[in-house]
Amino acid sequence: MADFNEVLTPGDYQNGVVNTVVEISQGSILKIEWDRKRAAFMLDRVEPQIFAKPVNYGFIPQTLDEDGDELDTLIVCAEPLPTGIWLEAKIIGVMNFEDDGEMDHKVVVVPADDRHTGDSIHSLDDLGERWKQQVQHHFTHYKDLKKPGSTKVLGWGNTEEAKKIITESIERYKNQ
Numbered sequence: 001m002a003d004f005n006e007v008l009t010p011g012d013y014q015n016g017v018v019n020t021v022v023e024i025s026q027g028s029i030l031k032i033e034w035d036r037k038r039a040a041f042m043l044d045r046v047e048p049q050i051f052a053k054p055v056n057y058g059f060i061p062q063t064l065d066e067d068g069d070e071l072d073t074l075i076v077c078a079e080p081l082p083t084g085i086w087l088e089a090k091i092i093g094v095m096n097f098e099d100d101g102e103m104d105h106k107v108v109v110v111p112a113d114d115r116h117t118g119d120s121i122h123s124l125d126d127l128g129e130r131w132k133q134q135v136q137h138h139f140t141h142y143k144d145l146k147k148p149g150s151t152k153v154l155g156w157g158n159t160e161e162a163k164k165i166i167t168e169s170i171e172r173y174k175n176q
Helices: 129-141 159-174
Strands: 017-024 030-035 040-046 056-060 071-075 086-099 106-111 151-157
Touching (some): 017 030, 017 071, 017 106, 071 086, 071 159, 086 129, 086 159, 106 159, 129 151, 151 159
Antiparallel strands (some): 017 056, 017 086, 030 040, 056 071, 086 106, 086 151
16 A cells, blocks of 8 residues: 555645545444554544444545644545545535644545536535534544543634645645
């Protein structure tokens, strides 16, 4: 397997498109993480079934968020995506998230070429309020059995806010 941080760039994010690598499939209880030092995926832990991921989860290569990991993505797609694939994705917003006192943003994306939806999703508003409530509930409670109250969703931002966070994360990666 190739090192995604060497073979992929963050993408054309200023024009709204990023490269993202899938870590966890929607519906999975497996907490799979990209191990940057070993350039491999690892199983970090197995979560209880009630905390299955409500959305595909990944990261943008050549970025570092404030928590020291690659910048996360929530990949909205009609199907679960397998761990280890990458895709070009359209940025539609960001979930501002705090985990154990550290900012851990989640850039919300959809496949750049989504013929299933007719490329009709352009912003978080297109997903509806119920989608945001379900994702917010998951991320607010998924650590409750081990560390209650350690996660907080601090709100949602638009595409421009997401691009600003991506820019900062690229700079952090370059300066590490």
